[in-house]
Amino acid sequence: xxxxxxxxxxxxxxxxxxxxxxxxxxxxxxxxxxxxxxxxxxxxxxxxxxxxxxxxxxxxxxxxxxxxxxxxxxxxxxxxxxxxxxxxxxxxxxxxxxxxxxxxxxxxxxxxxxxxxxxxxxxxxxxxxxxxxxxxxxxxxxxxxxxxxxxxxxxxxxxxxxxxxxxxxxxxxxxxxxxxxxxxxxxxxxxxxxxxxxxxxxxxxxxxxxxxxxxxxxxxxxxxxxxxxxxxxxx
Amino acid sequence: xxxxxxxxxxxxxxxxxxxxxxxxxxxxxxxxxxxxxxxxxxxxxxxxxxxxxxxxxxxxxxxxxxxxxxxxxxxxxxxxxxxxxxxxxxxxxxxxxxxxxxxxxxxxxxxxxxxxxxxxxxxxxxxxxxxxxxxxxxxxxxxxxxxxxxxxxxxxxxxxxxxxxxxxxxxxxxxxxxxxxxxxxxxxxxxxxxxxxxxxxxxxxxxxxxxxxxxxxxxxxxxxxxxxxxxxxxxxxxxxxxxxxxxxxxxxxxxxxxxxxxxxxxxxxxxxxxxxxxxxxxxxxxxxxxxxxxxxxxxxxxxxxxxxxxxxxxxxxxxxxxxxxxxxxxxxxxxxxxxxxxxxxxxxxxxxxxxxxxxxxxxxxxxxxxxxxxxxxxxxxxxxxxxxxxxxxxxxxxxxxxxxxxxxxxxxxxxxxxxxxxxxxxxxxxxxxxxxxxxxxxxxxxx
Numbered sequence: 001x002x003x004x005x006x007x008x009x010x011x012x013x014x015x016x017x018x019x020x021x022x023x024x025x026x027x028x029x030x031x032x033x034x035x036x037x038x039x040x041x042x043x044x045x046x047x048x049x050x051x052x053x054x055x056x057x058x059x060x061x062x063x064x065x066x067x068x069x070x071x072x073x074x075x076x077x078x079x080x081x082x083x084x085x086x087x088x089x090x091x092x093x094x095x096x097x098x099x100x101x102x103x104x105x106x107x108x109x110x111x112x113x114x115x116x117x118x119x120x121x122x123x124x125x126x127x128x129x130x131x132x133x134x135x136x137x138x139x140x141x142x143x144x145x146x147x148x149x150x151x152x153x154x155x156x157x158x159x160x161x162x163x164x165x166x167x168x169x170x171x172x173x174x175x176x177x178x179x180x181x182x183x184x185x186x187x188x189x190x191x192x193x194x195x196x197x198x199x200x201x202x203x204x205x206x207x208x209x210x211x212x213x214x215x216x217x218x219x220x221x222x223x224x225x226x227x228x229x230x231x232x233x234x235x
Numbered sequence: 236x237x238x239x240x241x242x243x244x245x246x247x248x249x250x251x252x253x254x255x256x257x258x259x260x261x262x263x264x265x266x267x268x269x270x271x272x273x274x275x276x277x278x279x280x281x282x283x284x285x286x287x288x289x290x291x292x293x294x295x296x297x298x299x300x301x302x303x304x305x306x307x308x309x310x311x312x313x314x315x316x317x318x319x320x321x322x323x324x325x326x327x328x329x330x331x332x333x334x335x336x337x338x339x340x341x342x343x344x345x346x347x348x349x350x351x352x353x354x355x356x357x358x359x360x361x362x363x364x365x366x367x368x369x370x371x372x373x374x375x376x377x378x379x380x381x382x383x384x385x386x387x388x389x390x391x392x393x394x395x396x397x398x399x400x401x402x403x404x405x406x407x408x409x410x411x412x413x414x415x416x417x418x419x420x421x422x423x424x425x426x427x428x429x430x431x432x433x434x435x436x437x438x439x440x441x442x443x444x445x446x447x448x449x450x451x452x453x454x455x456x457x458x459x460x461x462x463x464x465x466x467x468x469x470x471x472x473x474x475x476x477x478x479x480x481x482x483x484x485x486x487x488x489x490x491x492x493x494x495x496x497x498x499x500x501x502x503x504x505x506x507x508x509x510x511x512x513x514x515x516x517x518x519x520x521x522x523x524x525x526x527x528x529x530x531x532x533x534x535x536x537x538x539x540x541x542x543x544x545x546x547x548x549x550x551x552x553x554x555x556x557x558x559x560x561x562x563x564x565x566x567x568x569x570x571x572x573x574x575x576x577x578x579x580x581x582x583x584x585x586x587x588x589x590x591x592x593x594x595x596x597x598x599x600x601x602x603x604x605x606x607x608x609x610x611x612x613x614x615x616x617x618x619x620x621x622x623x624x625x626x627x628x629x630x631x632x633x634x635x636x637x638x639x640x641x642x643x644x645x646x647x648x649x650x651x652x653x654x655x656x657x658x659x660x661x662x663x664x665x666x667x668x669x670x671x672x673x674x675x676x677x678x679x680x681x682x
Contacts, residue, residue, distance in 0.1 A: 046456050050461030066457040084445070108385040108443060110389065123444075146443075168431060
């Protein structure tokens, strides 16, 4: 933090979510108010949603639904667990959850990095559209359902129907996969893929802690890209 | 032996087509047997359904006092979304353009919709596929749809919109997702949707990150937070259980509820779905209004009704039953020039005819509207088509006003159920108005 950086504190025991978000949305280009500390989040919803500035927001405790939804540019750190849809539709920036995340983490997200140190629930990365998601623990069932683009890197295990109806997203799982969904297949893990896993682990700050060669790669078999009656039994 | 019953001149029974197995049904059985796949098409339900045509207005005579048709003013303005939004939408006419996607429609068609609607002081709506500069640039008021697929969804466009419509369902297919076949996926459409070019796109039928009205309430809160509580939030449902869906939309915090009846159009869905799922628009209006009234929210949360609205009489009837505005989709496309007889020979070459063409998903629309083919797209001049739409909206408004004046109303919103009677028992029961010539509303007492 350089000398000109200002930090702000926001106590949600007394202030409202609206006040916090309005203050964060009001930040102008080049603002030096780059560090925001938020206390007593108490599972409140839509915290730090819709940010569009290169600020860091540290939330000290558990957050509710859609924390940092549609994030652009900002770094949002949750020092606790996160509710449904953390980082939904994020465009860029970085979201880090130090605890566990509920279902639909990173849903429809287009870009940036979502790093969940703990476990993620069902449908992690559902309909993801370009985001990079790294999960330190395991992900629940139907994760990456209809995932269109981006990467999901899971250091633990994956639940049932991983990657069901997947498009062009890449899934890397280090542990076991309970089952694969329709049109999702295991693919060869070539050097370029190991390099990609390394790159994602590095982005999450986990380089050197896990060997990229321990991961398996999953992606679309592309057999269902065209609706055809011969594939009807797959649906 | 009666010799006269034999021979060439003998009387014979006329060939008689089965009402159950009519020519269309037989052709569909043959098509299914040959292809092994259900029919996918665009447009809305084509079967005959109870509709606004089954209602009549009671113009003023003795017990009511009319306004002069060409002298006295009849207001048409409507404010949408003043429940929570800092910036409600003010429309000059109570007719809006329903959501239709870029991808399903060409860029010039979206531009034409924007031009026509803006000329009349009303709004257009994006669709499944995101916001285009053409549409934002030509629509002075633009509603941005937040759809299950979330194709092209981004916060910049959210903030550029004048209102946000959370689409939960669509009249042509409540509970169903769409299908945009690969031939309409141009490089631009593919990029907007983050999908490979040329593949069939099956849009999701449900939102990926919420599972019901309790979640929707939180989702709406998120959308409001992202847009600083400025934009009205609409919730659109396909008419199936409009009483409960409207009530739950209100409970979820909607500023505006959009109820789309089964005559509502679609870009591409299974024919069996279009014709057999959902309820008619006429049947949906009263239930939606009743839900608002029971909650004490009628006129506080606005109601937009869509699905098969064609003329000023339909507009006036929907408003009389309690809607605040209507939305048009298919009718707007026809106004632009879709299914125009001038392209008859080309419709015939496609195995259909003008007025019946509905394979919009195939991308070969001779009118150049529901296509991404650059050559076909050139056929639509967005300025001319926009003027046609403005003319059509103007006519609908004049028609609604003339009816309202005859009923003694100085604003189209002053029309009320007491101005209506029904021609059929079915329509009387659905719309909750008396059968013409009686005071009897089916299900209620009367004389």
